[in-house]
Amino acid sequence: MQQHSALGRVLAVAAAAALTAGDYFKARLAAAKQVKAKSSPADLVTDVDPVCERLIREQILARFPDHDILGEESTESGAEASARAAASRAGSPRLWIVDPLDGTTNFVHRLPLSTVSIAYSERGQVLVGVVYDPYHGEVFYGVRGQGARLAAGAAMRAWADSPGGDPPGERLRASATESLASCILATGFPTRAPSRTLATHAGFILSERVRSMRALGSAALHLAYVAAGRLDGFWEYDLNAWDLAAGVLLVEEAGGIVRGLADGRPYTLTMRDVVVSGHPRVADAIIEALQAIDGGGAAKGGGMANAHGV
Numbered sequence: 002m003q004q005h006s007a008l009g010r011v012l013a014v015a016a017a018a019a020l021t022a023g024d025y026f027k028a029r030l031a032a033a034k035q036v037k038a039k040s041s042p043a044d045l046v047t048d049v050d051p052v053c054e055r056l057i058r059e060q061i062l063a064r065f066p067d068h069d070i071l072g073e074e075s076t077e078s079g080a081e082a083s084a085r086a087a088a089s090r091a092g093s094p095r096l097w098i099v100d101p102l103d104g105t106t107n108f109v110h111r112l113p114l115s116t117v118s119i120a121y122s123e124r125g126q127v128l129v130g131v132v133y134d135p136y137h138g139e140v141f142y143g144v145r146g147q148g149a150r151l152a153a154g155a156a157m158r159a160w161a162d163s164p165g166g167d168p169p170g171e172r173l174r175a176s177a178t179e180s181l182a183s184c185i186l187a188t189g190f191p192t193r194a195p196s197r198t199l200a201t202h203a204g205f206i207l208s209e210r211v212r213s214m215r216a217l218g219s220a221a222l223h224l225a226y227v228a229a230g231r232l233d234g235f236w237e238y239d240l241n242a243w244d245l246a247a248g249v250l251l252v253e254e255a256g257g258i259v260r261g262l263a264d265g266r267p268y269t270l271t272m273r274d275v276v277v278s279g280h281p282r283v284a285d286a287i288i289e290a291l292q293a294i295d296g297g298g299a300a301k302g303g304g305m306a307n308a309h310g311v
């Protein structure tokens with residue numbers, strides 16, 4: 002990686018901001034929190050989420066005052082408002098896409114499985130992505146065309162504080178596993194009931210054909226784990242731009258596959274239903290299995306799109 006390039010400077014700020022926010026919420030895992038429901042009783046926010054977003058915004062704007070930021074906590078809640086916000090900002094010349102706390106439900110339940118997800122894009126193309134898991138001290142990061150890596154939090158902090166030389170870490174490679182019978186797949190449960198029923202049904206059907214299934218509660222963590230080859234594939238309906246942008250770059254830079262669930266189309270910042278995998282056959286098998294449900298309506302966008310109203 003070229004540490005002195007413009008993208009190297011962006012990476013240093015993204016990593017420093019992710020480390021600050023992640024360490025902040027990790028320290029508050031056991032504390033009492035104020036919890037509010039957003040668009041549904043399953044869509045939660047705590048008093049910690051906006052503090053984390055503010056910490057990240059301050060660091061980005063201190064270094065890049067004219068850049069645009071799309072952050073979960075500064076966007077009206079609900080799928081339609083989030084989709085509109087992503088669509089209206091996607092073409093921005095310099096846009097940061099920030100989920101300060103991905104896995105808020107885990108955080109509320111004191112499950113130590115949440116991440117910070119920060120992406121930087123230019124005119125709709127994600128160029129830098131960082132996903133930080135503070136509980137394991139793991140920083141997953143990637144720069145378009147330069148690969149994805151995993152570094153220890155302390156090493157990444159030292160580099161980000163005075164970026165000289167290459168950033169630390171080991172190169173990530175997505176799984177080469179082709180046979181579903183040898184795969185661990187992951188999914189997430191949408192917050193709205195009709196979508197959740199369909200997604201859960203899809204999981205049951207696939208679970209008969211794979212080694213095992215996981216649902217860790219953070220889309221960004223699932224994506225980072227696919228990039229790292231720890232998971233062989235992941236799909237989820239109804240995600241927001243900030244859940245996906247950084248992790249999708251990691252998967253792409255680790256040699257993995259990213260597709261729209263509806264029709265296999267390439268990733269864009271406004272995509273909400275996604276499948277990722279190491280080997281392309283695994284993504285194909287997931288899409289096929291989902292098409293078998295609901296007369297194909299789920300994977301073709303009919304059933305899910307109607308359920309979401311988007």
Ligand code: 2AM
Nearest residue numbers: 044103104105189190218219220239240
């Ligand atoms: P969050 O914790 O940042 O809200 C879990 O299945 C995944 O879905 C998490 O990444 C979670 O992100 C995300 N999620 C939770 N509520 C959501 C909502 N209303 N719309 C889209 N994604 C959501």
Ligand code: CA
Nearest residue numbers: 073100102103
């Ligand atoms: Ca969040």
